[in-house]
Structures are given as C-alpha cells and as structure tokens.
Amino acid sequence: xxxxxxxxxxxxxxxxxxxxxxxxxxxxxxxxxxxxxxxxxxxxxxxxxxxxxxxxxxxxxxxxxxxxxxxxxxxxxxxxxxxxxxxxxxxxxxxxxxxxxxxxxxxxxxxxxxxxxxxxxxxxxxxxxxxxxxxxxxxxxxxxxxxxxxxxxxxxxxxxxxxxxxxxxxxxxxxxxxxxxxxxxxxxxxxxxxxxxxxxxxxxxxxxxxxxxxxxxxxxxxxxxxxxxxxxxxxxxxxxxxxxxxxxxxxxxxxxxxxxxxxxxxxxxxxxxxxxxxxxxxxxxxxxxxxxxxxxxxxxxxxxxxxxxxxxxxxxxxxxxxxxxxxxxxxxxxxxxxxxxxxxxxxxxxxxxxxxxxxxxxxxxxxxxxxxxxxxxxxxxxxxxxxxxxxxxxxxxxxxxxxxxxxxxxxxxxxxxxxxxxxxxxxxxxxxxxxxxxxxxxxxxxxxxxxxxxxxxxxxxxxxxxxxxxxxxxxxxxxxxxxxxxxxxxxxxxxxxxxxxxxxxxxxxxxxxxxxxxxxxxxxxxxxxxxxxxxxxxxxxxxxxxxxxxxxxxxxxxxxxxxxxxxxxxxxxxxxxxxxxxxxxxxxxxxxxxxxxxxxxxxxxxxxxxxxxxxxxxxxxxxxxxxxxxxxxxxxxxxxxxxxxxxxxxxxxxxxxxxxxxxxxxxxxxxxxxxxxxxxxxxxxxxxxxxxxxxxxxxxxxxxxxxxxxxxxxxxxxxxxxxxxxxxxxxxxxxxxxxxxxxxxxxxxxxxxxxxxxxxxxxxxxxxxxxxxxxxxx
Amino acid sequence: xxxxxxxxxxxxxxxxxxxxxxxxxxxxxxxxxxxxxxxxxxxxxxxxxxxxxxxxxxxxxxxxxxxxxxxxxxxxxxxxxxxxxxxxxxxxxxxxxxxxx
Numbered sequence: 001x002x003x004x005x006x007x008x009x010x011x012x013x014x015x016x017x018x019x020x021x022x023x024x025x026x027x028x029x030x031x032x033x034x035x036x037x038x039x040x041x042x043x044x045x046x047x048x049x050x051x052x053x054x055x056x057x058x059x060x061x062x063x064x065x066x067x068x069x070x071x072x073x074x075x076x077x078x079x080x081x082x083x084x085x086x087x088x089x090x091x092x093x094x095x096x097x098x099x100x101x102x103x104x105x106x107x108x109x110x111x112x113x114x115x116x117x118x119x120x121x122x123x124x125x126x127x128x129x130x131x132x133x134x135x136x137x138x139x140x141x142x143x144x145x146x147x148x149x150x151x152x153x154x155x156x157x158x159x160x161x162x163x164x165x166x167x168x169x170x171x172x173x174x175x176x177x178x179x180x181x182x183x184x185x186x187x188x189x190x191x192x193x194x195x196x197x198x199x200x201x202x203x204x205x206x207x208x209x210x211x212x213x214x215x216x217x218x219x220x221x222x223x224x225x226x227x228x229x230x231x232x233x234x235x236x237x238x239x240x241x242x243x244x245x246x247x248x249x250x251x252x253x254x255x256x257x258x259x260x261x262x263x264x265x266x267x268x269x270x271x272x273x274x275x276x277x278x279x280x281x282x283x284x285x286x287x288x289x290x291x292x293x294x295x296x297x298x299x300x301x302x303x304x305x306x307x308x309x310x311x312x313x314x315x316x317x318x319x320x321x322x323x324x325x326x327x328x329x330x331x332x333x334x335x336x337x338x339x340x341x342x343x344x345x346x347x348x349x350x351x352x353x354x355x356x357x358x359x360x361x362x363x364x365x366x367x368x369x370x371x372x373x374x375x376x377x378x379x380x381x382x383x384x385x386x387x388x389x390x391x392x393x394x395x396x397x398x399x400x401x402x403x404x405x406x407x408x409x410x411x412x413x414x415x416x417x418x419x420x421x422x423x424x425x426x427x428x429x430x431x432x433x434x435x436x437x438x439x440x441x442x443x444x445x446x447x448x449x450x451x452x453x454x455x456x457x458x459x460x461x462x463x464x465x466x467x468x469x470x471x472x473x474x475x476x477x478x479x480x481x482x483x484x485x486x487x488x489x490x491x492x493x494x495x496x497x498x499x500x501x502x503x504x505x506x507x508x509x510x511x512x513x514x515x516x517x518x519x520x521x522x523x524x525x526x527x528x529x530x531x532x533x534x535x536x537x538x539x540x541x542x543x544x545x546x547x548x549x550x551x552x553x554x555x556x557x558x559x560x561x562x563x564x565x566x567x568x569x570x571x572x573x574x575x576x577x578x579x580x581x582x583x584x585x586x587x588x589x590x591x592x593x594x595x596x597x598x599x600x601x602x603x604x605x606x607x608x609x610x611x612x613x614x615x616x617x618x619x620x621x622x623x624x625x626x627x628x629x630x631x632x633x634x635x636x637x638x639x640x641x642x643x644x645x646x647x648x649x650x651x652x653x654x655x656x657x658x659x660x661x662x663x664x665x666x667x668x669x670x671x672x673x674x675x676x677x678x679x680x681x682x683x684x685x686x687x688x689x690x691x692x693x694x695x696x697x698x699x700x701x702x703x704x705x706x707x708x709x710x711x712x713x714x715x716x717x718x719x720x721x722x723x724x725x726x727x728x729x730x731x732x733x734x735x736x737x738x739x740x741x742x743x744x745x746x747x748x749x750x751x752x753x754x755x756x757x758x759x760x761x762x763x764x765x766x767x768x769x770x771x772x773x774x775x776x777x778x
Numbered sequence: 779x780x781x782x783x784x785x786x787x788x789x790x791x792x793x794x795x796x797x798x799x800x801x802x803x804x805x806x807x808x809x810x811x812x813x814x815x816x817x818x819x820x821x822x823x824x825x826x827x828x829x830x831x832x833x834x835x836x837x838x839x840x841x842x843x844x845x846x847x848x849x850x851x852x853x854x855x856x857x858x859x860x861x862x863x864x865x866x867x868x869x870x871x872x873x874x875x876x877x878x879x
Contacts, residue, residue, distance in 0.1 A: 024854055024857060026851070028853075057796065057797055060796060060799075061799055061851070064799065065799050065851045065854075066854065067826070080857075082854060082856070083856060083857055083860060084853040084856065084857075085853070118851075118852055118853055119800040119852055120851055120852070123797050123800070
C-alpha cells in the first residue's frame with residue numbers, strides 16, 4: 001500500500017465514525033472500512049468468508065453499542081481514536097518496518113485485527129471461523145506487485161475506465177451526478193481511494209465557460225481569426241491540441257478567454273456547443289502533495305474526470321512550467337503524464353507559452369510538439385490596440401469609478417508605444433490606463449478627478465518609463481532657461497561650447513528633434529585641462545540629471561568591449577550583463593560622458609555608431625537599452641597638442657586647422673558624421689585664469705566653512721598666481737597644483753598649529769620681494 | 779464471559795443469528811480524598827451523564843464504595859478508564875476506575 005492509501009484508510013475509518021456521529025473511532029471502524037478494500041475482499045472470498053456478514057454485524061455494533069452524539073454537538077468531539085485503535089495501527093506499521101517492506105498492506109491490518117484481544121473482534125473472527133494463520137498464509141501466497149497498477153482487482157465491482165460508451169454520464173451536465181455514481185465503490189484496482197481524489201478534483205480546475213456565462217471574463221477584441229483557428233484545431237479528429245505562442249502580454253490567455261465566451265454564447269460549431277474549458281491550476285495541483293505519487297493520482301483523477309466529460313477541453317497556462325526542468329524528478333513532470341493521453345488523442349489540450357520558453361523547454365520534445373497545432377499570436381498594432389482599449393475601458397471605468405477621455409485612451413496607446421519599447425501591446429497600454437485609475441484613487445479624496453484626461457496619462461507614462469514629464473513642465477523650462485548662465489558662472493572661457501550644448505538640449509526638449517536619436521551627441525576636443533569633463537558634469541548638475549561617466553582608457557583592448565555590453569554566453573560574467581547597457585537601463589535619462597574616447601579600442605567606436613544613429617544598444621542577452629533620452633558627450637584630447645601650439649606669426653591665435661586635421665585622422669568619417677557637433681574648447685587665457693583662481697579660492701573657502709575661516713586675496717597676489725600657474729598647454733591643472741602648494745599647505749600649518757581655532761580671517765598677499773605669497777591673519 | 783449464540787458454521791448463511799456484543803461496566807471506586815464535586819464532574823464530562831444521574835452514581839460510590847459509571851464495549855471502556863485517570867491526575871485526586879463485566 002502506498003502511504004497515501006494508508007492515510008486514506010485511516011481517514012476513511014475516521015470518516016465512518018464521524019458520519020455515524022460516534023464519539024470514538026474504534027478498531028471496529030477500521031475493520032468495517034477494511035472490508036471494503038479490494039485486497040481484503042479478495043482474501044475473504046478465497047477463504048470462503050462472508051464479507052457481508054461481517055459488515056452487517058459491524059453495522060449492528062455501530063448502531064447498538066456505540067453512543068451517538070446529538071445533532072447540536074460539533075464535529076470536533078467526534079471520532080476520537082481509542083487507545084486500542086492507535087495501538088493496533090502502530091503495531092501494524094512496526095510489523096511492516098520489521099519485515100523490510102516500506103508500508104503495510106490491507107491484509108496486514110486484518111491479520112492484526114485477527115490477533116487482537118478485543119472480545120468482540122475475536123468473537124467475529126471466531127464466528128466466521130477465520131484464523132490469523134489462514135490470513136497470514138494467504139498474504140504469503142499473494143504477494144503485492146511492485147507497481148502502482150496492481151493487477152488484482154475485483155471484476156464484479158469495477159468499471160473499465162476507458163469504456164466511455166457504457167458510461168451513462170456522457171450527456172449529464174450535472175457534475176455531482178458523476179460523483180454519486182462513483183461513491184458506491186470507493187476503491188479501484190490500485191487501492192486508490194477514488195472518492196478522495198475525485199472530491200478534490202474541482203479544487204484544481206477552473207471552469208472558464210461558466211465564468212464567461214457569469215460575465216466575469218472581459219470581451220476580447222480583434223482576435224477573431226485566431227480564435228477561429230483555435231476552434232478549427234479543436235474540432236480535429238486527432239491531435240486536437242493547440243499551443244498558443246506569443247510574446248508576453250500580447251493576449252494569449254485572452255484567446256482562450258475569447259473561446260470561452262464564444263462557447264458561453266453558443267457562437268461555435270455544434271461539436272463545441274456546450275463544451276467546458278477546464279483551466280488547470282498547477283500550483284494548487286502541486287500544493288500539499290507530501291508523498292511521491294500524490295500529485296500523479298491527483299492528475300490522473302483530473303484526466304479521468306475530464307475524459308468522462310465528452311466535450312471537455314483542458315487548458316494549461318504557461319505550458320512550459322508543466323514540463324518540469326532538468327532538476328525536477330520524474331514525478332513532477334505534469335506534461336509527461338499527459339503525454340500518453342495526448343498521443344492517443346483522447347484529450348483536448350490548449351497550452352500557452354512564449355517564444356523563449358518554447359525554444360528553451362518545449363521544442364526539444366518534438367514527439368510531443370507534433371501533437372499540437374501551433375498558433376502564433378502577433379502583437380497587435382496601435383490601431384487594433386486602440387480598439388481593444390476602447391472596448392474594455394468600460395470595465396476599468398466601473399472598477400475605478402472614473403471616466404476616461406477618448407483622447408486619453410488614444411494617447412495611452414501612442415505614448416506607451418513610444419516610451420515603453422520593452423513591453424508589448426496591448427498589455428502596456430492597458431497597464432497605463434489601469435495605473436492612471438489607481439493613481440487617481442491614491443490621491444486624497446478632495447483631489448480625486450472624475451475624468452482621466454491626457455495630462456494624467458502623460459504623468460503615468462513618464463513615471464513608468466522613468467523619464468521627465470513629456471510636456472516640459474514649468475520646473476524643467478525654468479531649469480533650462482537658467483542653465484546657460486549657471487554654467488557660465490562656473491566654467492570660464494568656454495562660452496561657445498556651453499552655448500552649443502544648451503542649444504541642442506533645448507531643441508530636444510521642445511520636441512523638435514528626430515525621435516529615434518539620443519538627445520544630443522557631442523565630441524569635446526581641445527587641449528587638456530580646459531574644462532571638457534567639467535562642462536559635462538556641470539550640465540548634469542544644472543539640469544538635475546544623473547551623471548554617468550566611463551573612462552575610455554580602461555577600454556583599450558578589444559575584449560573590453562564585452563565589459564560594455566556583456567560577455568557572450570559561456571563566458572564568465574554572462575549573467576552580469578554589460579556595464580553600459582545596465583547603466584542606461586537603470587537611468588534612461590542621463591548625461592553620459594565617455595572620457596578620452598580616443599584611447600578606446602576601435603570596436604567601441606563601432607558600438608557608438610549604432611548608439612548615435614538609432615539610440616539602441618543590444619546587450620549580450622539580446623535585450624536592448626534605449627538611449628533616446630541620453631545626452632552623449634565624448635571628450636578627446638586629439639588635436640589638443642596642436643592647438644596648444646601657438647601659430648607662428650599670428651599672435652596668440654591657436655592653430656585650429658592643424659587641430660582639425662588631427663581630429664580627422666583619429667576619428668573615422670562615419671563616426672564624425674553622426675555627431676551633432678564637434679566642439680572645440682579654447683585654450684585658457686589669462687583672464688579666464690584669474691576667474692579660475694577666484695573660483696578655486698572660493699572652493700577652498702568652502703572646505704573651511706566649518707572652521708569659520710574666511711580667505712581674502714589681494715589683487716596683485718591674484719595676478720601673480722594667474723600668471724605663474726598659466727600654461728596654455730596644460731590648462732588649469734597646474735593652477736590647482738600651484739594653489740595647493742602655495743596656499744593650501746601654509747594654510748594647513750596655520751589651521752593646525754596657529755591660533756585660528758575659533759575662526760578668523762586670513763589674507764593672501766605678496767611678500768616684500770614680490771616672488772611669493774604670504775598668508776597673514778587679520 | 780461473553781456468550782456466543784451463533785453456530786461455528788463458516789458458511790455465509792450465518793446471518794440468521796447475530797453475534798452478541800460483549801459489553802463492560804466502567805466502575806468508579808471510592809476513596810477518602812476525591813471530592814464529591816469532582817466525581818460528579820467526571821461523570822458529566824467523561825460519561826455524559828445528566829446531573830441527576832451523576833449525583834445518584836456519586837452517592838452510590840460514596841455509600842457503597844463503588845458505582846457503575848457506564849456500560850460500553852471493551853475498547854471504549856478502556857478509553858473511558860484512562861480518561862478518568864487522566865482527569866483525576868490533572869486535578870490531583872487519586873480517583874480510580876476499573877472495568878467489570
């Protein structure tokens with residue numbers, strides 16, 4: 001006996017006691033239910049003992065000897081197992097263990113009963129002349145077979161499973177009648193307790209046509225052709241199974257629901273009229289199965305049930321999950337259990353899956369897959385999605401208690417199409433209107449709207465796609481207005497560059513840019529240390545955008561490209577994904593800075609070509625990163641050296657043309673072609689140096705603000721610094737070094753060891769000899 | 779001892795005569811420490827007696843040294859006995875029950 005049979009046996013004894021409203025469940029109850037098992041019946045028949053007599057006597061016992069509870073007493077106080085009952089069962093189990101068999105048989109229980117001391121039980125045995133020895137001998141002569149399908153069955157009591165013609169239940173739509181006809185014999189050839197599994201069958205199945213009739217299924221729009229194909233496949237004589245394949249969110253389950261609706265409203269051919277679609281809920285099927293084989297018996301019960309109903313169709317959503325995995329043990333493959341039925345053609349099954357999962361899990365089993373008619377579901381276009389949304393908007397309106405403007409729905413479709421490229425219609429559009437309704441309800445009651453219009457939809461899309469509001473809000477335009485000035489306050493001598501950048505950003509924000517490109521692509525060139533990286537940083541800060549920086553000197557080698565977009569499958573780090581694609585996916589709206597681009601390997605340039613053209617980058621797993629809201633800035637020192645050289649004879653003008661030639665040499669034409677602008681940064685002039693010095697002093701002061709120290713610098717000291725630290729070839733970096741040496745170092749001495757602990761003013765001025773700075777406390 | 783009234787016949791036509799069901803009395807014994815109230819409680823809870831019957835039986839225990847609490851088949855009788863002993867132990871009384879045929 002399998003363990004769940006054992007459990008079932010004891011459970012039945014208990015149920016017997018409960019149904020008779022006995023306070024206790026005794027060994028007599030166990031005897032009674034044993035007399036119904038096939039094994040015991042066979043044994044007694046062979047031994048010439050009347051099962052009926054024993055049953056009748058036991059019934060009499062139940063009636064006369066045991067107290068019955070009143071109708072008002074709860075079930076909890078019924079069927080308490082007596083000590084004798086427990087002892088007997090323990091004895092049987094131990095006996096089985098000792099004989100190295102995993103579980104006892106029904107006959108073992110009978111043997112134990114025959115040896116029990118209870119006077120009544122022994123009286124019964126004696127009355128029919130049954131001795132323990134006889135039973136033990138029978139058990140030895142009739143060993144149990146080691147398979148689930150025990151061949152020993154009782155002819156007189158069992159129906160053939162497959163004889164559907166004999167079954168009078170065919171036309172009977174009432175499901176309870178089905179159960180009643182099975183109640184008479186509770187154990188089939190396996191010793192399964194059929195009624196146990198059967199009574200639970202309904203828990204695992206959902207009847208879709210019944211739901212459709214109750215109006216609980218949304219109408220399905222625009223999938224008539226697909227539903228027709230589905231119907232047709234189901235009407236076939238053999239291989240009447242359908243596998244619906246499509247991307248996530250395109251409406252695969254909707255096809256089945258549409259079919260259910262059609263059947264509910266009788267818009268189907270005769271053969272499908274009155275059919276029922278049973279959706280199997282796999283998690284609940286597997287829940288609570290403690291023993292191996294319990295899930296199989298549940299599934300078998302379901303299959304029996306469905307087959308008896310002539311016009312039943314099974315539906316399994318996410319069919320690949322029923323196929324198990326390499327790790328799953330054999331007992332967990334639901335699909336494998338269904339295979340024989342599918343092969344015979346006795347079962348009609350509809351399954352859904354996605355392309356990926358199909359390829360990964362199902363395609364390898366071609367023998368199975370050939371029994372399915374494959375139905376491809378395409379993503380609906382915008383027009384069809386609009387129709388779908390208008391059709392089902394009513395349901396969402398009723399649920400959220402609002403109304404959707406027609407324009408709002410159309411915009412939901414349009415905007416989700418534009419800004420949510422990773423997801424599919426109609427799922428993403430439906431999501432937007434649902435989300436809008438929910439967002440409305442989140443607001444305090446006073447602020448809730450009665451009608452959802454375009455602005456709300458835009459806000460939702462912006463939120464979901466993580467980009468700034470789609471119509472430039474007041475805050476944003478304010479930021480842009482001041483951006484230019486703010487940047488000029490901090491970066492000196494590069495006004496032309498700043499203006500170019502801001503110009504293009506404004507263009508993009510106004511919506512006048514080609515939609516399939518990044519916001520802007522710049523190449524900053526010029527001598528070193530003039531503020532190229534700084535401009536990018538300040539741009540991000542002023543526009544309140546995240547700042548993503550990659551230093552291209554790390555990407556000199558060819559293999560480092562895989563750092564950007566992720567390694568190929570099979571290589572280390574495949575799961576981690578690419579740095580660039582992940583960064584953009586996390587922050588789709590940012591300033592992306594690629595520093596020192598000329599140091600990168602040429603493969604990187606090839607990647608960037610794509611980015612600048614169509615604003616898409618595909619990573620190693622095939623997913624795309626969307627660059628449409630990225631400001632791409634690349635910096636380069638190419639030509640910087642040349643530009644640092646002052647042209648002979650023309651004063652301080654820079655050698656621009658030479659620099660340009662250098663740039664042309666470094667970057668290929670197709671690369672340069674895709675840039676919006678190549679911005680040349682000027683070398684720093686003396687005037688800008690003065691401003692830079694002032695700024696650096698200010699920053700220094702900022703660092704000291706906690707200590708309440710103020711710095712002031714004299715005019716001549718300023719000029720001296722500007723002059724000393726200026727080198728057109730090296731930009732502003734020598735200045736930083738100079739200030740550190742001449743000011744920060746002495747300052748640190750004063751702060752640490754001087755008497756400035758409570759704050760004070762320090763003045764920076766020239767010393768007497770005019771060749772160095774001196775710091776004095778004021 | 780229980781008496782069998784049916785024949786030893788192993789043919790299936792034995793249904794003419796029924797097998798007698800042996801029943802046993804559960805007896806409660808008197809002692810000097812268990813209280814009246816407790817015994818009444820036991821009779822009501824374990825043996826489902828009415829209050830009137832419970833009082834009657836308890837008086838019998840008290841006056842005659844023992845009283846019949848109920849009559850059951852052996853298995854059930856044994857359960858009742860252990861239930862009485864359990865209850866008594868929990869309450870701290872040395873009440874004893876026994877089985878007599």
